[in-house]
Amino acid sequence: MSTDKHHFIEQFSFQNIATIRDEGVALLDIFEENEDKVYGIDFLPKAMMNAYIYDSYFNVYYRSKQKEDIAAHKVYEERFLKVILTIMGYSHDTYVESDALLKKHGTDIVAIPADAMGTVHLAKPRKNWRYFHRRTRNEKPEKQIDLLPLFQQAFRDYTYVAIYLCDLQIILFFSDLYVVCLIENEESREFLEHICKTEGLYLRS
Template identity: 95%
Template sequence: MSTDKYHFTNQFSFKNIETIRDEGVALLDIFEENEDKVYGIDFLPKAMMNAYIYDSYFNVYYRSKQKEAIAAHKVYEERFLKVILTIMGYSHDTYVESDALLKKHGTDIMAIPADAMGNVHLAKPRKNWRYFYRRFRNEKPEKQIDLLSLFQQAFRDYTDVVIYLCDLQIILFFSDLYVVCLIENEESREFLEHICTTEGLYLRS
């Protein structure tokens, strides 16, 4: 019996969200069908029209391998990381999706525990007594998610990440220094905007 990995999406009320289970339907298709609820987190207040200025001073691409661009990218990356981790900290029903999870965990979607660190961590897990107990019994420790590393890979354009904040009615999709947001209600939008503003970023429609 197969398990519906998108079982949690029935908590969202976005138009045609249930079709995400169908083969060939991408999440961005759902975003397009709910265009009036789509926002973007950016380090610019709006798209720049002057391509020369943008490419010369603001197009900071990590994989360009240019020392100055990488340094500037890391400054912005830290702001994006703080926004993502902060909004996640206010959700008690969160799922993370990424192809990068498949190799180590055998699934591309994992739930993030809210009441304890459990098997999912925001940083490299410490070796606690359970670790050494398993080593003593020759048991293989469970592989744990390093969310910080996963998010950094996405912001550096090596993978895509989707975060489903079910109770906040927010879905985040990001790759490189831009986050596409699908937000159901005004309360969540205002809250996310406040977090972005605090970190020097913009939530724009």
């Protein structure tokens, strides 16, 4: 008997969010149907109209393989990583989805535990980023999900990541240095905006 991997989606109240369970319905389709609740995290306050200036100085693309672009990309990437991990740290009901998870974990959606008994810890020898363990009754706790390289792959346009923060009523989606956000309430929007400002990023509609 198959299980519903999107069972947690019932906690959200976005229009037609339940249809994400249907085959062929993409998460970004739901974003389009809730356009008034969609925001973007960017390193620019608004879309830049001067294409020459943007392409010459701001269009940083990791896969261009140019040293200058990679160096600039990593500077912005670190800011985005801090924002994503910070907002995740305030959620007690979080799910991460990515096709990159299938190979190592056999599923493209995993729940991120939030208990205080050692299953979430800081990995100081590796740049102080968070590491998470999945634990079930029949699984050894050594099986580890390392979110940092997963998120880096997405920011570098190698995969996608969707993050469902159920208790905060926020859904995040990214596959490059721009995070699309679906936010249900003003309190969560203001909180995420404050985190973005702290890291020198913008949350804009």
